[in-house]
Amino acid sequence: MSEQGDRTPRRALPPRDDDEFDDAIDDESPAPRRERWEATGPVPDAPAGPAGTPIPPPAVLPVPDIAPASAGRRFSAVDLPADEERPLPRRSALSPAATRAMSPRTPDVAEEAVAPQTRSYRKLFLGSLVALVLAGAVIAAFVLLNPPGSGGPGATPTPTFDPVATYLVQPADLDGVRANTTWEAAATVTEPDASTPAAKCLVPVLESETQPASTLVRTFSPVAGAAAGLLHQVETYASPEEAAAAYEARAAQLGSCERNTAWVEEGKEFTGLADEATGSTVVLQGPDAEYHTIIVSRTGSHVNIVDATQATEPMAVGSLLPAMADTFARQCTDGGTCPSSPAVTAGVPPVNETPGYLTGVDLPRITAGAGAWRGTAPTATVGSPGSRCEAMELKERPAGATTHVQRTLVMQDDAAAPDGFGVDEVLYTFATPEEANAFAATLAGNIDGCAERTGTAEVARTADLSGAGTGLAWVVTRKVDGSDGTVRFRVAALAAGNHVIYLMANPTPEYDFADEAWHGVALRAAERVTQLP
Known part of the structure; x- marks a missing residue:
């Protein structure tokens, strides 16, 4: 009997006393010996015939030299060699006594072994069937109580990314x-x-030369209080390099502000906010002024534009920094510089289309709601006549100067403006700041002494200028030769590094810059010089 896969229950028989065999051997009675039952051994004693003559036992076949396939091993198509030791038949774990008990003379043991096995299979089948029915009932009940999309207790929502909540400013x-x-x-x-x-x-994003992969725009308004508004736009590009190029383009647009007739009141410089950032406070000079605080920045592959507006004054940039820092902190998880102690200071407005020189956004309108400044290209051919108090020919390059360049801005589309009203800007470059300062001092001295020197001019100094450059500003009034008429000029001269800036405008008493506005133009010219290539 094989030990592998035998499902018949084993029965334990009591140990057998060896003396029983000894007594059988030593007994001198004629009773036949009792032997263990073996498949090839003699059968038990046969009963005597009617005449008392013993019936001979059946002939015992000789044991074959090679056991058949069924005798003790599984069938194999390969016979063992004659001289090879054959494997012994597998033995049951039962004791010899148990083997003897399973002889043909004890068939009741085999019958009893089959019944429990049959019952075990039946119980296993019935138990499995019940378990399957119960499992199906549980699953059906769960589906009925929690249909798909019901958000039941077993539902696990798939995390989703919300760019609006991540990239845009939130209320x-x-x-x-x-x-x-x-x-x-x-x-x-x-x-x-x-x-x-x-x-x-x-420019609107759809008109941009480089199109972003995605653009989000959100506008805000106050629930109550004075009118105001805020716009936040996020442009996401394929790479930080594309975003850097787009940022430069956006900063240049802010620097010139060609889309609107605006005056850049002040530039803004940032630290600790993003990879790069710039901004300006801008005044739309309509009949009613409108103030905008515009900030352009880049965080990794995201270009951000913020435009906050109020009617009476610019929105303080410092008050916007916390909101921007919170938003950029969410964006920088994609890459880029995260905000760290952001700060803002007044600075030079973003570079314009003519780096180093004044542009239209640097000069305020004279008439509210009318006019626009248009500039000529910078040229080395200087033609400005000046106020005729400079005591020198401005069109000639002074001693020591390496270059002198003129750019003129003219007021257009304002019916109140005198013919040819505009501003001449002449930029002198010297080898050293000392030479520049010496020339500026000579020019200022000549203007200051014009009234005494000519007797036909009135000169009024309006300010000592200090900022990106240092210098002076004047109003000059001169008599017209051969008449009782006069002409009016606004003049400024500043030194900024190794440069000297000369400015001259030709207003009238009725159409003129305010003193403060003119001083701002002069200092802006000194700021722009720092952007020379």
Whole structure:
């Protein structure tokens, strides 16, 4: 009997006393010996015949030299060699006594072994069937109680990424931007079109030379209080390199603000906010002024544009920094510089289309709601006549100067402007700051002494200028030769590094810059010089 896979229960028989065999051997009675039962051994004693003559036992066949396939091993198609030791038949784990008990003379043992096995299979089958029925009932009940999409207790939502919540400013981020003001999102655009709001001075995203992979735009308005608005636009590009190029283009657009007739009141410089950032406070000079604080920045592959507006004064850039820092901190998880102690200071506006020189956004309008400044290209051919108090020919290069270049800005589209009204800017470059300072001092001295020297001029110094450059500003009034008429000039001369800036405008008493506005133009010219290539 094989030990492998035998499912018949084993029965334990009591140990057999060896003396029983000894007694059988030593007994001198004629009773036949008792032997263990073996498949090839003699059968037990046969009963005597009717005449008392013993019936001979059946002939015992000789044991074959090679056991058949069924005798003790599994069938194999390969016979063992004659001289090879054959494997012994597998033995049951039963004791010899048990083997003897399973002889043909004890068939009741085999019958008893089959019955429990049959019952075990039946119980196993019935138990499995019950378990399957119960499992099916549980699954059916769960599905009925929690249909797909019901959000039941077993539902596990798949995490989703929300770019609007991650990349855009949220209403809660604007707490503190303006005292006692609660902001709400007025509109959110994920697919811009021609009607999508855009920041002032900047071209709409659909007109940009390099198109971003995606653009999000959101506008905000205060729930109550004075009118105001805020726009946040996020342009996401395929790489930080593409975003860097787009940032430069956006900064240049802000620097010239060709889309609007605006005056850049002040530039803004940032630290600790993003990979790079710039900004300006801009005044739209309509009949009613409108103030915009515009910031362009880049965080990794994201270019951000913020335009905050109010009617009476610019929104403080410092109040916007916390909201921007919170937003950029979410964006920088994609890459880029995360905000760290962001700060802002007044600085030079973004570079314009003529680096180093004044541009239209640097000069305010004279008439509210009318006119626009247009500039000529810088030229080495200087033709400005000046105020005739400079005591030198401005068109000639002074001693020591390496270059002198003129650019003129002219007021257009203002019916109140005198013919030919504009501003001449002449930029002198010297080898050293000392030479520049010496020339500026000579020029200023000549203007200051014009009244005494000519007797036909009135000179009024309006300011000592200090900032990106240092110098003086004047109003000069001269008599017209051969008449009782006069002409009016605004003049400024500043030294900035190894450069000298000379400015001259030709206003009238009725159409003129305010003193403060003219001083601002002169200092802006000194700021622009720092952007020379």
